[in-house]
Amino acid sequence: MRASCPPAHPAPLPVPAAAALVDEDGGAAVDTAADTTSVGTDSGCEDHEHVSVLYAEVMDGLAPRSGGRYVDGTAGRGGHAEGILRRGAPDGRLLALDADPVAVAAVRDRLALFGERAVVVQSNFRLIDTVVRAQGWDGVDGVLLDLGLSSPQLAMPERGFSFAADGPLDMRFDPAIPTTAADLVNDLSEEDLARLFYEYGEEPRSRRIARAIVEARRRGRLSSTTELAHLSERALGYTRGRTHPATRVFQALRIAVNGELDVLGETLPRAVSLLRPGGRLAVIAFHSLEDRLVKRFLQQESTTCVCPSAQPVCTCAHQPTLRAVSRGAIKATEAEVLVNRRARSARLRVAERL
Numbered sequence: 001m002r003a004s005c006p007p008a009h010p011a012p013l014p015v016p017a018a019a020a021l022v023d024e025d026g027g028a029a030v031d032t033a034a035d036t037t038s039v040g041t042d043s044g045c046e047d048h049e050h051v052s053v054l055y056a057e058v059m060d061g062l063a064p065r066s067g068g069r070y071v072d073g074t075a076g077r078g079g080h081a082e083g084i085l086r087r088g089a090p091d092g093r094l095l096a097l098d099a100d101p102v103a104v105a106a107v108r109d110r111l112a113l114f115g116e117r118a119v120v121v122q123s124n125f126r127l128i129d130t131v132v133r134a135q136g137w138d139g140v141d142g143v144l145l146d147l148g149l150s151s152p153q154l155a156m157p158e159r160g161f162s163f164a165a166d167g168p169l170d171m172r173f174d175p176a177i178p179t180t181a182a183d184l185v186n187d188l189s190e191e192d193l194a195r196l197f198y199e200y201g202e203e204p205r206s207r208r209i210a211r212a213i214v215e216a217r218r219r220g221r222l223s224s225t226t227e228l229a230h231l232s233e234r235a236l237g238y239t240r241g242r243t244h245p246a247t248r249v250f251q252a253l254r255i256a257v258n259g260e261l262d263v264l265g266e267t268l269p270r271a272v273s274l275l276r277p278g279g280r281l282a283v284i285a286f287h288s289l290e291d292r293l294v295k296r297f298l299q300q301e302s303t304t305c306v307c308p309s310a311q312p313v314c315t316c317a318h319q320p321t322l323r324a325v326s327r328g329a330i331k332a333t334e335a336e337v338l339v340n341r342r343a344r345s346a347r348l349r350v351a352e353r354l
């Protein structure tokens, strides 16, 4: 690590007053340049480092305590996980999950010093309830989901998440899942590709990039990250200093390969049903699609009525399960973004089980 690197689990930043609130309707902008192409470059850190975003805000939000039971569904490199165990000393316990076996090995090493207080399991967080019950736990006091991917995953060309270096079009968090990004790029119809780039990449010129891919396929299978990046540049044009056109293309493919939005949509209610009264759910999203999903879910679970707005009298008898802890989304401070560029698109939302 270079001298300028921030610590992997930084000292608490002033919170939450200093943490900027995002406009309620603004959501998170599609801002994936940081998590797709610029691996640690701005912080000056070596690529293998992962600096946990919104660290202090997550600790404040989850408020881990001794005796509590917590799940980190996206353990990554274990920065938040370690924080939860430290704050939950002497006997708070943590179940740390990650779909990526490489992340799981790294987190096991990092959390070994906590002995039996930490259990690390390779699992998709969509199975959160099964894994929690397999521990013999009947409920938990906090769940954290820090979505997306880690800096080390971006920095490994062989994982295919980034077009900053040449690698295979893979993009799977869990290498055991059957479909890679190359499969989608080479096998989907032009219409399905266009829909994928439009829906998951919010790319307005989705048809143009889909057509270019299908034309390129006639010359042979597309297999590398840089090949797709150059193709995106040629199809969509690229102005230096602007977001690279492949950014949205890569985001869309990653979401599709890992079923990210479906998995998140299934997991949120499962996580809530595991929470004991007073337990907290904290979710960090990095782009508007997932942040919107989280925001709507939390709104729905916090309200007493989910009847259509045109209906004059409530007939739904909806029972809220959550209370919002943060008003709107919590955003990183300028100071944090300065040392960790990934943090600029992060949006944290926290809610408490009623």
Ligand SMILES: C[S@@+](CC[C@H](N)C(=O)[O-])C[C@H]1O[C@@H](n2cnc3c(N)ncnc32)[C@H](O)[C@@H]1O
Residues within 6 Å of the ligand: 050, 051, 052, 053, 073, 074, 075, 076, 077, 078, 079, 080, 081, 097, 098, 099, 100, 103, 123, 124, 125, 126, 146, 147, 148, 149, 150, 173, 263
């Ligand atoms: C942003 S990183 C988490 C970083 C972590 N909070 C830390 O402090 O080091 C996101 C991690 O979530 C994992 N992940 C993404 N989707 C997942 C899913 N559906 N199930 C389990 N892990 C997932 C990725 O493999 C990655 O390691």
